[in-house]
Each structure stands twice: as C-alpha cells, then as structure tokens.
Amino acid sequence: MRLAILPLLLVSAVVQAAPLTLGVVLDQNESITDFNTTKRYRAFTSEVERALGQPVRLQYYTRGFSAIKHAKDGTLDMVFGPAQVVANVSKFKFEPILKSNATIAAAFVSGPDYKGTLGAKSHARLGVPDYESLMGSMARSEINSRGLAKSDFAEIKFHRMAEAPLYGLKLGRYDLAVASAEEAKTWTAANGGRIVFTGASVPLRALTVQSESVSAGAQQKLAATLQKSNSLNLALSTATRADFKSVASMLNTTPTSLPGAKIISAAEAQALIAKGTPVYDVRVKEEYETAHVPGAISVPYNEGSAKEVGFDPADDQFALNRLPKDKNAPFMMYCDGTICWKSYKSAAMAIQAGWKNVYWFRGGFPEWKEAGLTVESKKD
Numbered sequence: 400m401r402l403a404i405l406p407l408l409l410v411s412a413v414v415q416a417a418p419l420t421l422g423v424v425l426d427q428n429e430s431i432t433d434f435n436t437t438k439r440y441r442a443f444t445s446e447v448e449r450a451l452g453q454p455v456r457l458q459y460y461t462r463g464f465s466a467i468k469h470a471k472d473g474t475l476d477m478v479f480g481p482a483q484v485v486a487n488v489s490k491f492k493f494e495p496i497l498k499s500n501a502t503i504a505a506a507f508v509s510g511p512d513y514k515g516t517l518g519a520k521s522h523a524r525l526g527v528p529d530y531e532s533l534m535g536s537m538a539r540s541e542i543n544s545r546g547l548a549k550s551d552f553a554e555i556k557f558h559r560m561a562e563a564p565l566y567g568l569k570l571g572r573y574d575l576a577v578a579s580a581e582e583a584k585t586w587t588a589a590n591g592g593r594i595v596f597t598g599a600s601v602p603l604r605a606l607t608v609q610s611e612s613v614s615a616g617a618q619q620k621l622a623a624t625l626q627k628s629n630s631l632n633l634a635l636s637t638a639t640r641a642d643f644k645s646v647a648s649m650l651n652t653t654p655t656s657l658p659g660a661k662i663i664s665a666a667e668a669q670a671l672i673a674k675g676t677p678v679y680d681v682r683v684k685e686e687y688e689t690a691h692v693p694g695a696i697s698v699p700y701n702e703g704s705a706k707e708v709g710f711d712p713a714d715d716q717f718a719l720n721r722l723p724k725d726k727n728a729p730f731m732m733y734c735d736g737t738i739c740w741k742s743y744k745s746a747a748m749a750i751q752a753g754w755k756n757v758y759w760f761r762g763g764f765p766e767w768k769e770a771g772l773t774v775e776s777k778k779d
Contacts, residue, residue, distance in 0.1 A: 513592070662759050684697060
C-alpha cells in the first residue's frame, strides 16, 4: 500500500504550480524594517496565494525603478505599488486589475512671501519629496513638460522624508514646495501662501499582473477576493489600462517640445522613411536587435546624465560622427517612447552641434507598434 501511494505523492510534487513573485513597492513613509508594515504585506501576500491557489513569493522594493527593471526582465509576476510604477510596467505585458479608491494629486505650494510662478527663470528654491516617489515623479513630470531646466531654479532639493519640503517652506528654506493637494490645502490654511499649481489626480496604489503568468480567470478571482477584504484595509475597485493612461508618462516624461527640432508622429515618420530620410535607433543594441523600425540604423546612446532638460552631455556618450556629414540633411531619432530621454538628448546634442533638420520621433518604437506598422527583427 505504501509503495502504491509513493508514486502518487511524487507526481503531485511534480505538477505543483511554481511560485509566483509579487513585487511590493513601498510608500515613501513605509519601511522594510517596520514590523507592522511587513506584517501587513505578508498577510496581503497570503491572501493573494489563497485566491490564486499557488505559492507566492514576496519581494520588497524601496525604489520604483528597480521594480520596473525586474518586471521587464521577467523576475516579477505581479506588482503592487504607486500609480506611476503600475503604469510603466504595462509595456511588459502587465495588466492592472485593481486600483485604490483613494486618489492623490501633486501640488506646488508657495510660501507667503513668494510672488513668483512655476516658470522659466523663476530662480525659485524648490523642495520636492523623494525623486522616485509618486509626488517626486509627478513634480518632475510637470517641470519637464513645461520645458524647465535646473538653471531656471535657484535650487531643486529632493527629500527622503515626504514632509520635509513643507517643513522647509515653513522655515523659509524654500520658495516653493511639492506636497499632496490635500496637504497643500491644509498647509496654506494654517501658514498662508498659495497653491501655485495642482496636477491631475491618480490612484494612490494599484495591483497589476503579468498576463502570461496569471490567467484571465485567476485575475478575476484575485480581484474579487481583494475587493471583498484585504489586510491593507484598502478600498479597491477594478482597474484597466485606461485608468493609468494619464499616469504612464509621469515617470521621467520627456518635454513636449525641443527647440531646433520638429516633433513627428508615427505616420509622419513613416512618410519620411519612404522618402529615404535616415532614421536612428538610439536604444541599447539588444533592444534594437529584438525589433526596430524598418531600415533604422543602430547608434546607441550611453546615458549617464540626469533625465531633465538641462542634462549635461559630458556625462553621456553618443557617436555624432555616425550622423549625416551634411548638416543640412534631414534625419530622425527615436527610442522607447515618451519616457525615454535618449532620443531627446541625442537630438538636442545634434542640434547643438549644428545639424539643421532634426526630426524627433518622440513617441518612438511603442507608438510605431501601436500604429500597427511593420517592424524588423534582424540584426544590423
């Protein structure tokens, strides 16, 4: 009898589902060393396990960029975190299934004595929450979308503690500070000053899953389970990609203009290519070899500088000598969409070096694919 049972046990062990990995991006005010924080997320992971009926490993992240990187390389099957991280892993076949009912918006707050604006050459001293936090990402998005550089400010200081910018504003350390719209309203009521600008509201937290790792049926069961109750005590509702469309560009979004260049759409890029206009793919070589715009020339941009308008080209490497010798000849640059700064920087460097007809395909390869246009996968 024992011999008959043993093979069945072995078969059961073989077919047991492999563990999935849940990446949790901690809030700026949460800590991996805090017992209550880890207790909540361990309980949350157990709820996910029971809903899916298979083991789930928990991986903490204090930096959103690390979670995005691991989502891209296949390390993660699910991500729970702030809206900008959830939005940016969507391009790696992740589908958002739940969002918090609670939302948040970033506000720029001025002290009572500051009469300036959030504009060019304001020379304001600006305090901002952590660089990679939701507030920090939303602040950088607004600064970049306005085409502002560090040189437009007397100082931009990022803080690990979320409350530090408002505290610095109260002490007169800053002229402007970034906080949530709710905190900004409370602060100005108590201290004077004004709210200079408030951005769009986004979900505070969300859960997204890798569609190839978690079936549609399992996604529905997981969403229903966590909506009913969860250890994080979050009110959750179903989510789709549309809920994060406005958030997708917040993490290191590129400016919407580039002096000296013409920004073009996928259709315009296609028309220029048909006329024989050279097109340069400035992504890393591996991405180019996987798939690229037909006829594109691979000239990787080695990025070391900050993702901002006033970047320092000396921190980067780009082979300008690969561009057309005739500086009046037209050509275009592209990379990995509106959050990829490599095409912006390479185009800016080309313009600075004297090229006159630079086209910047800002939407890049993602826009090209979304338009249903042909791609190549062969090596250059």
